[in-house]
Amino acid sequence: MSNNKEKQALxxxxxxxxxxxxxxxxxxxxxxxVAVPAxxxxxxxxxxxxxxxxxxxxxxxxxxxxxxxxxxxxxxKLRVDPALAINSKTPLDKLVGAITPSDMHYxxxxxxxxxxxxxxxxxxxxxxxxxxxxxxxxxxxAMPSVSRIHFMECSGNGWENWKKADxxxxxxxxxxxxxxxxxxxxxxxxxxEQVNADPASTWMLAEGGDAAGVARSIxxxxxxxxxxxxxxxxxxxxxxxxxxxxxxxxxxxMEGNLSIxxxxxxxxxxxxxxxxxxxxxxxxxxxxxxxxxxxxxQEVNSVITSPSGxxxxxxxxxxxxxxxxxxxxKIAKVEISTDGGASWREARLNxxxxxxxxxxxxxxWHWDGRPTRILSRSTDxxxxxxxxxxxxxxxxxxxxxxxxNAQQTWAIDAEGRVTNALS
Amino acid sequence: MSNNKEKQALxxxxxxxxxxxxxxxxxxxxxxxVAVPAxxxxxxxxxxxxxxxxxxxxxxxxxxxxxxxxxxxxxxKLRVDPALAINSKTPLDKLVGAITPSDMHYxxxxxxxxxxxxxxxxxxxxxxxxxxxxxxxxxxxAMPSVSRIHFMECSGNGWENWKKADxxxxxxxxxxxxxxxxxxxxxxxxxxEQVNADPASTWMLAEGGDAAGVARSIxxxxxxxxxxxxxxxxxxxxxxxxxxxxxxxxxxxMEGNLSIxxxxxxxxxxxxxxxxxxxxxxxxxxxxxxxxxxxxxQEVNSVITSPSGxxxxxxxxxxxxxxxxxxxxKIAKVEISTDGGASWREARLNxxxxxxxxxxxxxxWHWDGRPTRILSRSTDxxxxxxxxxxxxxxxxxxxxxxxxNAQQTWAIDAEGRVTNALS
Numbered sequence: 001m002s003n004n005k006e007k008q009a010l011x012x013x014x015x016x017x018x019x020x021x022x023x024x025x026x027x028x029x030x031x032x033x034v035a036v037p038a039x040x041x042x043x044x045x046x047x048x049x050x051x052x053x054x055x056x057x058x059x060x061x062x063x064x065x066x067x068x069x070x071x072x073x074x075x076x077k078l079r080v081d082p083a084l085a086i087n088s089k090t091p092l093d094k095l096v097g098a099i100t101p102s103d104m105h106y107x108x109x110x111x112x113x114x115x116x117x118x119x120x121x122x123x124x125x126x127x128x129x130x131x132x133x134x135x136x137x138x139x140x141x142a143m144p145s146v147s148r149i150h151f152m153e154c155s156g157n158g159w160e161n162w163k164k165a166d167x168x169x170x171x172x173x174x175x176x177x178x179x180x181x182x183x184x185x186x187x188x189x190x191x192x193e194q195v196n197a198d199p200a201s202t203w204m205l206a207e208g209g210d211a212a213g214v215a216r217s218i219x220x221x222x223x224x225x226x227x228x229x230x231x232x233x234x235x236x237x238x239x240x241x242x243x244x245x246x247x248x249x250x251x252x253x254m255e256g257n258l259s260i261x262x263x264x265x266x267x268x269x270x271x272x273x274x275x276x277x278x279x280x281x282x283x284x285x286x287x288x289x290x291x292x293x294x295x296x297x298q299e300v301n302s303v304i305t306s307p308s309g310x311x312x313x314x315x316x317x318x319x320x321x322x323x324x325x326x327x328x329x330k331i332a333k334v335e336i337s338t339d340g341g342a343s344w345r346e347a348r349l350n351x352x353x354x355x356x357x358x359x360x361x362x363x364x365w366h367w368d369g370r371p372t373r374i375l376s377r378s379t380d381x382x383x384x385x386x387x388x389x390x391x392x393x394x395x396x397x398x399x400x401x402x403x404x405n406a407q408q409t410w411a412i413d414a415e416g417r418v419t420n421a422l423s
Numbered sequence: 424m425s426n427n428k429e430k431q432a433l434x435x436x437x438x439x440x441x442x443x444x445x446x447x448x449x450x451x452x453x454x455x456x457v458a459v460p461a462x463x464x465x466x467x468x469x470x471x472x473x474x475x476x477x478x479x480x481x482x483x484x485x486x487x488x489x490x491x492x493x494x495x496x497x498x499x500k501l502r503v504d505p506a507l508a509i510n511s512k513t514p515l516d517k518l519v520g521a522i523t524p525s526d527m528h529y530x531x532x533x534x535x536x537x538x539x540x541x542x543x544x545x546x547x548x549x550x551x552x553x554x555x556x557x558x559x560x561x562x563x564x565a566m567p568s569v570s571r572i573h574f575m576e577c578s579g580n581g582w583e584n585w586k587k588a589d590x591x592x593x594x595x596x597x598x599x600x601x602x603x604x605x606x607x608x609x610x611x612x613x614x615x616e617q618v619n620a621d622p623a624s625t626w627m628l629a630e631g632g633d634a635a636g637v638a639r640s641i642x643x644x645x646x647x648x649x650x651x652x653x654x655x656x657x658x659x660x661x662x663x664x665x666x667x668x669x670x671x672x673x674x675x676x677m678e679g680n681l682s683i684x685x686x687x688x689x690x691x692x693x694x695x696x697x698x699x700x701x702x703x704x705x706x707x708x709x710x711x712x713x714x715x716x717x718x719x720x721q722e723v724n725s726v727i728t729s730p731s732g733x734x735x736x737x738x739x740x741x742x743x744x745x746x747x748x749x750x751x752x753k754i755a756k757v758e759i760s761t762d763g764g765a766s767w768r769e770a771r772l773n774x775x776x777x778x779x780x781x782x783x784x785x786x787x788w789h790w791d792g793r794p795t796r797i798l799s800r801s802t803d804x805x806x807x808x809x810x811x812x813x814x815x816x817x818x819x820x821x822x823x824x825x826x827x828n829a830q831q832t833w834a835i836d837a838e839g840r841v842t843n844a845l846s
Contacts, residue, residue, distance in 0.1 A: 047543050049632050049633060049635075050685075051537065051634040052532065054536075055509065055511045055535065055665070056492075057491035057492045057511065058492065059525065059530065059664070059665035064542075065661045067481075067661075070480075071478050071480060088478045088480065094660075095659040096655075097607040097656060097659040101659055101660045102482065102525065103483065104659070105482060107478055107482065112474065114474065116473060147519065147520035147521060147773050182520045209472050210473065210475055212472075235524050235658065236522050237490060237518060237527065241475075242478070242482035245487075245488075319565060319567055350569055352572075352777060360570055
C-alpha cells in the first residue's frame with residue numbers, strides 16, 4: 001500500500017512545517033530525516049465503536065496480548081519436569097520503555113518460589129554487632145524508607161553466547177535475565193545502626209528463607225553500605241513471592257544472586273563466610289583452570305531488542321532500539337553499528353538516565369536490503385566501554401560462564417531474517 | 424515487647440557508629456533522631472526454610488497480599504449493578520514508592536472497557552492538514568518513540584471533600600483517582616508532521632473508540648505539542664484495555680479525560696469542537712452559576728497516604744509519607760503540619776523528581792498521644808502552592824465538582840484513630 005511517491009510527499013511536508021514554532025519543540029525527536037511508514041486509506045477503515053466490559057477491581061491484559069517469560073531448566077538437563085526449571089526470562093523483545101512489569105521481572109531460584117507468611121517471617125541481624133535483633137515485617141515497614149529505580153541482572157545473563165550462537169534464539173533467550181523495577185525499602189545502613197554493627201566488620205552474610213538456603217558473603221564497601229536496601233516492594237506493590245516476598249536484599253549494580261530473596265538473616269563478620277554459593281557456584285573458571293571468587297559487578301552492557309533474533313524486517317526505514325545498563329554507574333553513551341562493527345554512530349538515549357538503571361536507546365536506520373550485522377556498544381560515566389566478543393574472550397577464555405557482557409551481534413540476511421550471531 | 428530503655432540503648436548505638444565512614448553516607452536518611460521500632464527476640468523466632476513452588480511464566484501476587492481497586496457507581500446512584508460502575512480507584516494506602524503497578528492504575532470510563540483488536544484498530548488523522556492519513560497499530564509501533572514517567576489524574580479526584588468529609592473514607596476513596604506509569608509512544612508533533620497539519624490549526628479533536636465516543640477539544644499550545652504522546656504501552660507492556668489498548672492519547676499534567684482512551688481519530692481545526700464532553704460534562708460550575716470551560720491543568724497537589732483514613736497509630740515514632748504532584752511542572756517542596764496547620768516543616772523528597780510526575784515524600788514524627796490533625800502542602804517549581812480548603816472554596820465556591828486540590832486533613836483522636844476531616 002505504501003509507495004515512494006507518497007513517502008516523498010510526506011518528507012516535503014516536514015520541510016514546510018519546519019517554519020512553525022511547535023516544530024522547534026518537536027525537533028528533539030529528530031524526525032525530518034526518516035522515511036514515513038504511514039499509509040493513506042479510506043475513512044471506512046476506521047472501525048466502529050465498541051461497547052465495553054464492566055469496570056473491575058484489577059485491569060487485566062488484553063486477550064490479544066500474549067506475554068510470558070521463558071522458563072528454562074538447568075543447562076544440559078532435559079526440560080521434562082517443570083520442577084527442574086531454574087529460571088524464567090523477561091521477554092525483552094515484546095516490552096518497550098525501561099521499567100519491567102511486576103509479573104515479568106526475570107526469576108532465578110534454586111529451590112522454587114516459597115510464598116512466605118509475612119506475619120510469621122522475621123529478619124535476624126547479628127554477628128559482629130552490639131545487639132542481636134529480630135525484626136517483624138511490620139517493624140521494617142514502619143521504618144524510614146526510600147524508593148530507587150535499579151536494574152537487576154543474573155550473573156549468568158548471556159552465557160549462551162560464550163561458545164556458540166544458537167541462530168534460533170530470541171533476545172529473551174540471550175539477554176532475558178535482566179529487568180528493572182522501582183524498589184522500596186530500608187537502607188542497610190539504617191539496620192546496621194539499629195544493631196550497632198562493629199566498625200571492624202568488613203563482610204556481611206545474607207541468607208534466604210528458601211529451601212536451598214541461598215547465602216552470600218557481601219563485602220561492606222562504602223558503596224554497598226550507601227546503596228544497599230532491604231526491600232519489600234517492587235513497582236509500588238509488595239514483592240511477589242518469585243522476587244522474595246516479604247523481603248529481599250538489594251545490592252544495586254552487582255550480580256543478582258547477592259540480592260538474597262526471602263531474606264531471613266544478616267550476620268556481620270570480618271571475613272567472607274565461604275558459603276557453598278561462592279565456592280561450588282558463582283565462581284568464574286579462568287583459562288588457567290583456577291576459579292575467580294567474588295566477581296561481583298555487572299559490567300557495562302547493552303543489547304538491541306529490535307530488530308532482534310527471529311524477527312523479520314523489510315528494506316527501508318527501521319527503528320533500532322534496545323537497552324543499556326552498567327553496574328558501575330550511569331550510561332553515558334550508546335553507539336550502534338549497522339555494518340558489523342566497521343563504523344559506529346550514537347543512538348538517542350531516553351531520559352531520565354539514572355544511576356545503575358537501564359536506559360532505552362534508539363536510532364533511525366534505512367536498510368538497503370543487503371545482508372549485514374547490527375550491534376550496540378555502551379559506555380558508562382566511569383569510562384567503561386562494553387567489549388567486543390574477541391576482547392572479552394581474550395581475557396576471560398571459554399571456561400567462563402558468568403558476567404558475559406560482550407557486544408551482541410544480530411545477523412540480517414537478504415530476506416530480512418534476523419538471527420543470533422557471534423562477531 | 425519494646426521498652427524505653429531498649430530504645431535509648433539503640434539511640435546511643437547510633438552515636439557510637441557516627442565515627443564510621445559509612446555512617447556519613449547513611450546520614451542522608453537522617454535516622455539518628457528517630458525512635459527505633461526494632462524488638463529483640465530469640466533466634467528461635469526466625470522461621471525455618473520453605474520448599475517453593477515451581478518457576479512459572481508469570482510472577483503472581485502472594486496469597487497473603489490483597490490489592491484491589493474500589494469500583495464506584497455514579498454519585499447518587501445505588502451501587503446495585505456492576506455495570507453502573509464508572510470508576511475504579513488506586514489503593515494509595517496499600518502502595519509505596521511512586522510507580523503504580525500496571526493493574527492498579529485508576530480507571531474512569533463512560534461505557535465500560537472495550538478490548539479492541541489491534542489488527543483491526545486504526546487511527547485517522549485529518550481536518551486542517553494537507554494529508555488525511557489512517558495508521559495501523561503496526562505502523563505506529565514502528566515509528567520513533569519515547570518513554571516518559573508522568574502522573575495521570577481524573578479531574579474529579581477529591582470531589583468527595585468539596586462539601587463534607589465522610590469520616591469512613593480511606594485515602595483510596597478521597598484521592599485514588601491519581602496514578603503514575605512509565606508511558607511509551609509517539610510524539611503528537613511527529614504525527615502532525617506526517618499529515619502536514621495546517622500551521623493555522625489551533626485546536627485538535629481527539630475521539631475514543633468506546634461506545635460512549637468520548638471526545639475532547641485540545642488546544643494546540645506549544646507545551647501540549649511538545650509533550651503530548653500517542654502511547655501504546657504502560658510500564659513497558661502493551662496498554663491494558665481499561666487504559667486504552669491499543670492506543671491512547673497522553674496529555675501530561677492535564678485532566679485525565681483529555682488523554683482519550685481507545686483513540687481512533689485526531690482532527691485539526693481552528694476552534695474548539697464543542698463536544699458534549701466539554702459542555703454537558705467536564706465544565707466547572709462557579710459560585711455565580713456560570714460554568715467554566717477548558718479548566719485543563721491538574722494543579723499542585725499532595726496527600727498523606729500514611730497515616731490516613733481508617734488507619735490506627737500508636738504514640739511514639741510514626742513515619743509520615745505521601746505523594747505530591749503538579750500538572751504545571753516539578754515538585755519543589757512538600758511541607759507537613761502535625762498541629763492542624765499551625766506550624767510546618769519540610770518533608771524529605773525521594774529522587775528522582777521528574778516533570779509532571781508524582782514524588783514520594785516522608786518525614787519522621789513522634790506522636791505525643793494527644794488528638795491532633797496532620798496535613799501536607801506542596802509547592803511546584805513554578806511557585807504554585809497547594810491551597811488550604813478555605814482559600815480554594817473562597818475562589819471556587821461549593822458548586823464546583825472538579826479540580827479539588829485543597830490540603831487534605833487527617834484527624835487523629837486520643838485512641839490513634841485516623842479519620843478524614845475538613846480544615
